[in-house]
Amino acid sequence: MLELLLPALIAGLITYFTTPQVMRWAMKHGLIDDPRVRKHPAHTHKGILPRAGGLSLFTGIVLSVLIFLPLNKVVIGILLATALATLIGLWDDWQDLSPYLRFAANILVALIVVGVGVGIPFITNPLGGVVSLETWRISFSFFGTHSIMVWADIFAVLWIVWTMNIVGWSSGVDGQMPGFVAIAATTLALLSLRFSAHDISQTVVAQLALITAGAFLGFLPWNFYPQKILPGYGGKTLAGLLLATIAILSGGKVGSALLILAIPMLDAAYALFRRIVSKKSPFLADRSHLHHRLLDLGWGKRRIALFYWLVSAILGVLTLTLNSQQKVFVFLTISLTVGGILLWLSYLLHQPNKTDTEN
Numbered sequence: 001m002l003e004l005l006l007p008a009l010i011a012g013l014i015t016y017f018t019t020p021q022v023m024r025w026a027m028k029h030g031l032i033d034d035p036r037v038r039k040h041p042a043h044t045h046k047g048i049l050p051r052a053g054g055l056s057l058f059t060g061i062v063l064s065v066l067i068f069l070p071l072n073k074v075v076i077g078i079l080l081a082t083a084l085a086t087l088i089g090l091w092d093d094w095q096d097l098s099p100y101l102r103f104a105a106n107i108l109v110a111l112i113v114v115g116v117g118v119g120i121p122f123i124t125n126p127l128g129g130v131v132s133l134e135t136w137r138i139s140f141s142f143f144g145t146h147s148i149m150v151w152a153d154i155f156a157v158l159w160i161v162w163t164m165n166i167v168g169w170s171s172g173v174d175g176q177m178p179g180f181v182a183i184a185a186t187t188l189a190l191l192s193l194r195f196s197a198h199d200i201s202q203t204v205v206a207q208l209a210l211i212t213a214g215a216f217l218g219f220l221p222w223n224f225y226p227q228k229i230l231p232g233y234g235g236k237t238l239a240g241l242l243l244a245t246i247a248i249l250s251g252g253k254v255g256s257a258l259l260i261l262a263i264p265m266l267d268a269a270y271a272l273f274r275r276i277v278s279k280k281s282p283f284l285a286d287r288s289h290l291h292h293r294l295l296d297l298g299w300g301k302r303r304i305a306l307f308y309w310l311v312s313a314i315l316g317v318l319t320l321t322l323n324s325q326q327k328v329f330v331f332l333t334i335s336l337t338v339g340g341i342l343l344w345l346s347y348l349l350h351q352p353n354k355t356d357t358e359n
Contacts, residue, residue: 004189007068007207008214015060015218019053023222023229026050031093033230044172044295049227051093053219054234058086060215061238068211069204077116078208078245081109085164085241089234099283102233103161109241110160118248119152120159124255124324159254163244166261166268168236172291175224175305177231178216180312181239184260185213185246187316192250205249212242225302256319259327263290263311266338290338293345 026032031052062079069075088105091097122130133152171177189209193202216239222229231239247257258265267290275282294304318330 003068003203004206004210007064008210008217010067011060011064011211011214012218013060014063015056015215016221018059019056019219019222019229022052022056022059023050025055026052026093026229029094031090031232044292044301049230051230051232052090052234053223053229053231054086054089054093054236054238055232056229057215057219057231057235057238058082060218061211061242064211064214065208068207073116074118074249075204075208077113077118078242081112081241081245082238084112085109085237086234089232089237092233099281099285103165103283106161106164106237107157109164109237110157113160113241113245114153114156118156118245119149120156120248120254121149121152123155156248159248160241160244163247163257163261164237164240166264167240167243168233169268169271169289170264170291170308171231171236172289173225173295173301173304174227175220175302176291176308177236177239178220178223179305179309180261180264181243182213182216182220183309183312183316184243184257185209185216187260187319188243188246188250188253188257189213190320191253191256192246194251205246208242209246209250212239212246224305225300255324255327259319259331260312260315262315262331262334263308263338266335267342270339270342288346290342290345293342297345297348 027048027050031050032048033051034048035046061082065075065079084105088097088102088109092102119133121134122132124130133155134149136150138148138150167177167181170180186209189206192205192209219231219235223231243257243261247253250256271286271289272282274288275284275286280286291304291308294307295301299307315330315334319327322330
């Protein structure tokens with residue numbers, strides 16, 4: 001138990017105590033978010049805030065990994081990918097990169113992880129058995145014999161890039177993202193102790209997951225309402241990258257991660273659908289995510305954050321107890337429920353103002 005909890009504690013403490021230094025550094029060097037200058041439709045905060053929270057999260061995660069985890073090729077690949085994601089994030093925090101450039105960078109980050117062997121060899125069939133993704137292999141010689149599982153690697157890249165983006169889209173209010181990321185990472189740690197399909201042990205996967213959870217919990221006091229620092233693009237992509245990678249390493253638990261992150265996943269899917277139907281670019285941000293709708297309905301930021309945490313915790317418990325068929329049923333039920341809620345909120349918020357009595 002100590003070898004699992006100590007890395008999480010160290011990651012949390014490092015992140016917590018480095019965040020004030022990062023805040024001062026970001027303010028000094030212009031990595032800030034000022035809604036009066038930087039017009040963005042998804043803004044929910046007021047006043048000038050530093051944006052570089054990804055740097056303190058990266059520091060807590062990387063130092064803890066170097067202290068507690070063995071440096072095999074998978075771990076080294078993950079460290080390289082997190083470093084690149086953080087650098088891209090800091091660049092965006094400073095200069096607001098094109099969303100297309102950010103998307104290309106996400107693909108590069110995912111390719112690094114997949115390139116060190118983190119693929120998805122199979123998908124569990126809820127009706128029984130598994131669907132193998134290892135049927136198409138390409139072998140070649142380059143300082144030894146290597147093999148590429150084409151479908152497994154393509155699916156892994158798509159999964160990692162998707163998760164990096166959807167987690168970032170659900171970070172709109174104070175404390176919202178760090179809380180549900182910590183809950184999701186803890187759930188994946190428990191799942192990883194059951195089975196691991198890769199060449200690093202179950203304990204190492206669980207430690208990586210708990211390091212992630214600890215770092216985001218250490219960041220939470222600075223980000224919870226009223227937030228003093230934003231996670232920035234680096235913090236968002238780090239969260240998605242690590243959750244997606246840990247889900248693969250914990251035995252291909254992509255379906256479990258889908259259920260744990262059902263609300264951010266479905267919110268992102270409906271957002272993409274809405275933008276495409278409206279003939280808008282799916283890469284351009286808007287103010288129609290679930291947390292924006294709840295704000296417009298009159299919910300406070302703390303209430304929205306707690307709602308996301310509570311739903312994530314409930315889904316995490318269900319993930320640990322349900323079988324594959326039950327998980328599919330729950331996910332479909334949540335999909336219909338979230339879709340209905342979003343449609344209802346859209347209808348409600350577009351109605352003409354009524355008198356207080358009618359309300």
